Amino acid sequence: MVFSSAIFVFGFLPLLLGLYFLAAPKCRNYILLAFSLVFYGWGGPAYLILMVAVVMGDYVFALLISMTERERLRKLWVVLAVLGNLGCLGYYKYTNFLVENINGIFGTSIQVAKILLPIGISFFTFQAMSYVIDVYRRDVAVQKNPFYVMLYVALFPQLVAGPIVRYKTVEEEIISRKIRVDDVADGLERFIIGFGKKIIIANNTGAMADLIFAMPAVDAPLAWAGAIAYTLQIYFDFSAYSDMAIGLGRIFGFHFDENFNFPYVSRSVGDFWRRWHISLTTWFRDYVYIPLGGNRKGQPRMYFNMFVIWALTGIWHGAEWNFILWGLYYFIFQGAEKLFLGRILERIPRLFQHAYTLLVVTFGWVIFRCDDGLGHLARYGKAMFSFQARDRSMEILSGYLAKYGIYLVLGIILSIPIYRHVKGFLAGRLEHPAARTLAAGCGYLALLAVFYVSVLYLVNSTYNPFIYFRF
Amino acid sequence: MRYMKSAFVACFVCFIAFVGLSTIAGRNDWSPTEGRTLNQFPGLAYSRLGDVAYLNKITNAFSDQISGRERKIALYNDMMVNVLxxxxxxxxxxxxxxxxxxxxxxxxxxxxxxxxxxxxAEIVNREAAKVVKSGARFIYINYPRKDVAVNEFLPDFYLDSRKDYEKYISIMKSHLSEDVTFIDAYDILKTPKGSSASEQRYYSNDHHVNFQGQMLIYQKLMSLVQEEFPDVRVCQLSDFHMEESVVNGSFNRRLGYAVSSREEVLQVQPKEPWNYVRKDRKTAIFGRGKDYARAFMGGDFANTVVVASKDGKKGNSALPKIFISGSSYTNSLEALCVGSFRSMHSVDYRSNKSGKTVADYVEKEKPDYVVYIPNQSDRHFSYEMFQLHLGLK
Structure with a gap:
């Protein structure tokens, strides 16, 4: 099921809200779990069993780890748990890719049936794995109630496209949480913002990007327009999902960590990755980079560790060469920033820092997008930097801008933290309680209007899943 | 502040619950704005809850049956066109x-x-050869898209599509065989530069050629017929009573009628009554109604067979027979042809699933003329449409 679908907003959500808030507190977790399983199973009931099996496997391993003080045995259980999760992820996500490449390189003809990717497998395996590792590290106490572990992983807001929530973040809230109208209202506000971002901006900039990336031949103006449209689409698509997930979590009493922090205002690639998909970056930092030695074992080792992290980040996104290339592309830039580029960037005006970052990130998204073969990427990249325009491309572009220009502009404006600034500004200026209430009332009316307009867009649109569903 | 927050939450929850409940109660079959059948909720079947296809049906029905759907579409279009x-x-x-x-x-x-x-061109040549072998003349009329013929009123951003169209016509002409008589309707439908919006030969809010435009195409067609049948009757605009009304055009329908339209000639009636027998159904060939399909032939049908007669029963054997294959583009042309041919059989392969090709029909019915119009509204041409309207798909 997709957050931005009519059945979710007008069917699943009101039913869940009604049952959840009317039920006795002790029943609420079970209601949430049942609805979360329905939510996941709606898109493919067959994979529900897989997801439950993965989580229950991790639950058992965590229990086994907690039952012994023998370090070697604890290590054995955690290694088995990690191998189990990675094996599952590897089988479903990378088998076809591996076989295709073996056949391509060695000329063999190994036949493997097309393995369909279970929705959200990269997210739920990482989340489940982190729980076992945290128990092993004694960062969290083991959870003996299997339903609670299941709820932690399967909680529908973050199940299929993150953010990757750590058990520590929700440990206490799973056991006991209070319902506050503040949380519900703030959660709804966040949900509506995400809903609007996805339906109004991401879907429309995405439509423009789709048109241009599908063209067999593009020139510089169209290629750049497509790249910019996709840059906006992926941010508004993914951050919208995170907004909706965080908002929905808040409605039900959970406080998830932020996953985005206005990444397009970054002033370096390093800065960008501290603001983009924060839950994945911190996951790799805590569970791979630091255990490998991080930057504590000298520079060569640090660069090697960075290389590993970026290769993993790339391949985590998908079993295609372009994703690996995309990861390594960021390794090069972040490595260069650590070596010398960072010092240069510090000395140049901020405008150039932003320009440099946006250029790197935008081209990065082109690598990310061209997942139908490196030939497409080569053609597209060449067109971007050819600085050549065909006769009709400006005509075609002006047509697309007439249709989608408004969403590009809206996207660019909302990529900067303007909403946060306005809210902060008003909170600071309005001291009289009546004025604050009035401003809040206007704000809520505006949010309801945004929601209604988004519904109008939703009714006029076709099925449009989130980009990160496929990861 | 807390009351404000509670009110906000209550408004939101009431809205989604209300829309949700009225959606489940929805039983709308057809979306006039989108011109398509809407998905219906399947019957409740617990045994199928694990079936993705069944769950998808529920999802699609929820989307299609959403409460106030047509009103929301109209509101969206109104906002896009008139507000933004x-x-x-x-x-x-x-x-x-x-x-x-x-x-x-x-x-x-x-x-x-x-x-x-x-x-x-190759499939047209192949099928035209069969038609000619059966003794009929194969006439292929190409209607340009409205943006090609009515290009003075295009919005500024619009791609000038004349070059693409000209290129298409030039390649097509050079590859058609002698079996095919080709009429490029562009030359007929294009009005002189500076003509007003009301002088155009397409409806202002629809992709179809209007009655005045179809009359010109019909007359061009008849000039070819007169080469072999010099006595055949050719209608003129002056033979008709013409009534203006606001046309419910497909473009405006898609916009939820967000753009107000002016009145145009839609409903016509011959001043002298025509004697004909419509074999496929009883619908009048010049009908009433505010859209093109209702005004001409009563709609798009798989088969339309009309026999003209002097007394309403017997055909006039001195007149030629015509067979037309096309889509809704042909409706008003078909109606006009009734007045000049002994029999008019038109086939719309979008609905005709008989499996018979144009050549099959021609071999059986032996018409004198076969008119082939493979156009569609969204592209200059497509191979699929060429195949479809020859009965090959």
Missing amino acids: GQKWVGSVAVGKEKQLYQEPEVITDEKAYEREVIRC
Whole structure:
């Protein structure tokens, strides 16, 4: 099921809200779990069993780890748990890719049936794995109630496209949480913002990007327009999902960590990755980079560790060469920033820092997008930097801008933290309680209007899943 | 502040719950704005809850049956066109003087475009040879898209599609065999530069050629017929009573009628009553109604067979017979042809699933003329449409 679908907003959500808030507190977790399983199973009931099996496997391993003080045995259980999760992820996500490449390189003809990717497998395996590792590290106490572990992983807001929530973040809230109208209202506000971002901006900039990336031949103006449209689409698509997930979590009493922090205002690639998909970056930092030695074992080792992290980040996104290339592309830039580029960037005006970052990130998204073969990427990249325009491309572009220009502009404006600034500004200026209430009332009316307009867009649109569903 | 927050939450929850409940109660069959059948909720079947297809049906029905769907679509279009001033909404472009157009067709692979035109010409040649062998003349009429013929009112951003059209016609002409008589309707439908919006030969908010435009096509067709049948009757505009009304055109329908339209000639009636027997159904060939399909032939049907007669029963054997294959583009042309031919059989292969090709019909019915119109509204041409309207798909 997709957050931005009519059945979710007008069917699943009101039913869940009604049952959840009317039920006795002790029943609420079970209601949430049942609805979360329905939510996941709606898109493919067959994979529900897989997801439950993965989580229950991790639950058992965590229990086994907690039952012994023998370090070697604890290590054995955690290694088995990690191998189990990675094996599952590897089988479903990378088998076809591996076989295709073996056949391509060695000329063999190994036949493997097309393995369909279970929705959200990269997210739920990482989340489940982190729980076992945290128990092993004694960062969290083991959870003996299997339903609670299941709820932690399967909680529908973050199940299929993150953010990757750590058990520590929700440990206490799973056991006991209070319902506050503040949380519900703030959660709804966040949900509506995400809903609007996805339906109004991401879907429309995405439509423009789709048109241009599908063209067999593009020139510089169209290629750049497509790249910019996709840059906006992926941010508004993914951050919208995170907004909706965080908002929905808040409605039900959970406080998830932020996953985005206005990444397009970054002033370096390093800065960008501290603001983009924060839950994945911190996951790799805590569970791979630091255990490998991080930057504590000298520079060569640090660069090697960075290389590993970026290769993993790339391949985590998908079993295609372009994703690996995309990861390594960021390794090069972040490595260069650590070596010398960072010092240069510090000395140049901020405008150039932003320009440099946006250029790197935008081209990065082109690598990310061209997942139908490196030939497409080569053609597209060449067109971007050819600085050549065909006769009709400006005509075609002006047509697309007439249709989608408004969403590009809206996207660019909302990529900067303007909403946060306005809210902060008003909170600071309005001291009289009546004025604050009035401003809040206007704000809520505006949010309801945004929601209604988004519904109008939703009714006029076709099925449009989130980009990160496929990861 | 807390009351404010509670009110906000209550408004939101009440709204989604209300829409949800009224959606589940929804039983709408048809979306007039989108012109399509809406998905219905399947019957409750617990045994199928694990079946993805069944769950998808529920999802699709929920989307299609959403409460106030048509009103929401109209509101969306109204907001886009009249509030945000968008000139390209969905698949419709809003031109000057309230002329509406299909969204531009962007041709990005010119070589593939050329190859496709040649493929089209080849199948036309092949089937035309069969038709000619059966003793009929094969006339292929190509209608340009509205944006090609009515290009003075295009919105500023719109791609000038005349070049693409000209290229298509030039390749097509050079690849058609002698069996095919080709009429490029562009030359007929294009009005002189500076003509007003009301002088155009397409409806302002629809992709169809209007009655005046179809009359010109019909007369061109009849000039070919007169080469072999000099005594055949050719109608003139003056033979008709013409009534103006606001046309419920497909473009405006897609916009939820967000653009107000002026009155245009839609309903026509011959001044002298025509004697004909319609074999396929009892619908009048010149009908009433505010859209093109109802005004001419009563709609798009798989088969339309009309026999003209002097006394309403017997055909006039001195007149030729015509067979027309096309889509709704042909409706008003068919109606006009009834007045000049002994029999008129038209086939719309979008609905005709008989499995018979044009050549099969011709071999059996032995018409004198076969008129082939493979056009569609969203592209200059497509191989699929060429195949379809020859009965090959």
